[in-house]
Amino acid sequence: MTQFCETALEAVSCVQDGDTVLLSGFGAVGMPIALLDALIEQGTTGLTIVSNNAGKGTTGLAALLAKGQVRKMICTFPRQNDSWIFNDLYRAGKIELEVVPQGTLTERIRAAGAGIGAFYCPTGVGTLLAEGKETRDIDGRTYVLEYPLRGDVALVGAHVADRMGNLIYRKTARSFGPVMATAAATTVVQVSRTVEIGAIDPENVVTPSIFVDRVVAVGDAE
Amino acid sequence: MNGVLSKEELAATVARDIPPGSYVNLGIGMPALVADYLDPLAGVVLHTENGMLNMGPAAVGDEIDPDLVNAGKMPVTELAGCSYFDSAVSFGMMRGGHLDVAILGGFQVSATGDLANWLTNAPDAIPSVGGAMDLAIGAKRVFVMMSLLTKDGEPKVVPECTYPLTGQRCVDRVYTDIATFEIAPEGVRVLASYGATFRELVDLLDVPLIDHTGALAALD
Numbered sequence: 001m002t003q004f005c006e007t008a009l010e011a012v013s014c015v016q017d018g019d020t021v022l023l024s025g026f027g028a029v030g031m032p033i034a035l036l037d038a039l040i041e042q043g044t045t046g047l048t049i050v051s052n053n054a055g056k057g058t059t060g061l062a063a064l065l066a067k068g069q070v071r072k073m074i075c076t077f078p079r080q081n082d083s084w085i086f087n088d089l090y091r092a093g094k095i096e097l098e099v100v101p102q103g104t105l106t107e108r109i110r111a112a113g114a115g116i117g118a119f120y121c122p123t124g125v126g127t128l129l130a131e132g133k134e135t136r137d138i139d140g141r142t143y144v145l146e147y148p149l150r151g152d153v154a155l156v157g158a159h160v161a162d163r164m165g166n167l168i169y170r171k172t173a174r175s176f177g178p179v180m181a182t183a184a185a186t187t188v189v190q191v192s193r194t195v196e197i198g199a200i201d202p203e204n205v206v207t208p209s210i211f212v213d214r215v216v217a218v219g220d221a222e
Numbered sequence: 223m224n225g226v227l228s229k230e231e232l233a234a235t236v237a238r239d240i241p242p243g244s245y246v247n248l249g250i251g252m253p254a255l256v257a258d259y260l261d262p263l264a265g266v267v268l269h270t271e272n273g274m275l276n277m278g279p280a281a282v283g284d285e286i287d288p289d290l291v292n293a294g295k296m297p298v299t300e301l302a303g304c305s306y307f308d309s310a311v312s313f314g315m316m317r318g319g320h321l322d323v324a325i326l327g328g329f330q331v332s333a334t335g336d337l338a339n340w341l342t343n344a345p346d347a348i349p350s351v352g353g354a355m356d357l358a359i360g361a362k363r364v365f366v367m368m369s370l371l372t373k374d375g376e377p378k379v380v381p382e383c384t385y386p387l388t389g390q391r392c393v394d395r396v397y398t399d400i401a402t403f404e405i406a407p408e409g410v411r412v413l414a415s416y417g418a419t420f421r422e423l424v425d426l427l428d429v430p431l432i433d434h435t436g437a438l439a440a441l442d
Contacts, residue, residue, distance in 0.1 A: 026272040026273075026291070026295070026309075027291070027295040028288075028295075029272070029288065029289060029291050029295065030289070076350070076351055076352050076353070077350040077351065077352040078348055078349075078350055079348040079349075079350040080295075086348075087348060090348055091346055091348075097348075097349070099349045099350065099351055100351075101351050101352075101353070101354075101355040101356055102271065102309070102313060102351070102352050102353040102356060103309075103312075103313030103314075103316060103317060103353060103355075103356035103360075104355075104356070106308075106309040106310045106312075106313055107310060107313065107314075109310075110310040121317070122317060122359050122360075123317060123355045123356045123359055123360070124355045125359070125389075125390060126387055126389075126390040127355065127386065127387045127388065127389070127390075128341070128349075128386045128387075129351065129355065169306075170289045171274075171287065171289040171290040171300075171306055172270070172272045172273055172274055172289060172290055172291055172306065173289040174273050174306050174307070174308050175272045175273050175308065175309050175312075176308070176309045177308070178308040178310075179308050179309055179310045206308075
């Protein structure tokens, strides 16, 4: 059953030192800022964060990085014009980085959530990012063996949850959220608001409640 | 002959070569300019990797919605008939061969169509690949859009890429400010040139070039 939390701090209380955290968001879009702020307040450290980017400006993920709570980033595109907090940590050797092609990252997470043991992927063949990985030729094409990537916790930003825990998202803020929600031992979701059961058309549910463990509503304002 | 086509003219040139009705992904940076030159009547559908089809032009003023951005995280708009989907579906569209054309920026393209566009050899470079590798090997056709020469005047169409690869043998066409090239099995075909003669291109580039008539120029 989905648990509804009063506060973001209560929602992230399941995150422990050393956890691997799947963090939704394409840049700041779809990123659960209130959950990250609560994680900073909670002070959890030694985290591995799996996310598309590595923080921008001084808020959200960048703030978590600045506090030294992250040991390793697994992401696709850390370098942005305002990613200076990550850049400085990386160049000072204070954070590990694993770069993964974006489609491979999301498919590895999907595989974890869908019970797939590993998969052969055509992306990255012959590049640095496939070095040392097993390859296999199938029907005349070369593929790289990729393994699932699961989280201890997923922190997901969504738009609305009903009181079952079914989720809908908003526009391009959907992105990684529905995939990450399936692939963690505990999925914690930040929504703008919750609605009664039946208020979301069942045909329109994007993430079914079975994937959602905790929900906190934080309002529309960031 | 440097910079014969402006970025805008280059974008217009690429836009004219996209078949009507195509599903197209525009990479970040210069390729994003192509959107401004597509004929609205051509029915080209733009895909953005963060999970949208039929993306509209850049959003301005009241149109800006913080939940609606393109791959470069710039605010964009919806066109009628657009759709949203998650990241796994979006990249399945690429790898599954559903996109007709991907237009990517480039650091280097080799004579055999290898692409390097994600990482330089600079010691303090921060590796960032995004969706480039997925697009390079996934789209049915890959067009690269770049200047032909580096700031130091070095050619970016090369015998072998010296920067780390994005994809092997994945590029179909290279659109530059000085010439447009097609990567063909028999060599690099010059489809158009702007202010440079074929002979000048042969002298400039260390790759086997084929002129408009199909004749292969001898390398010196």
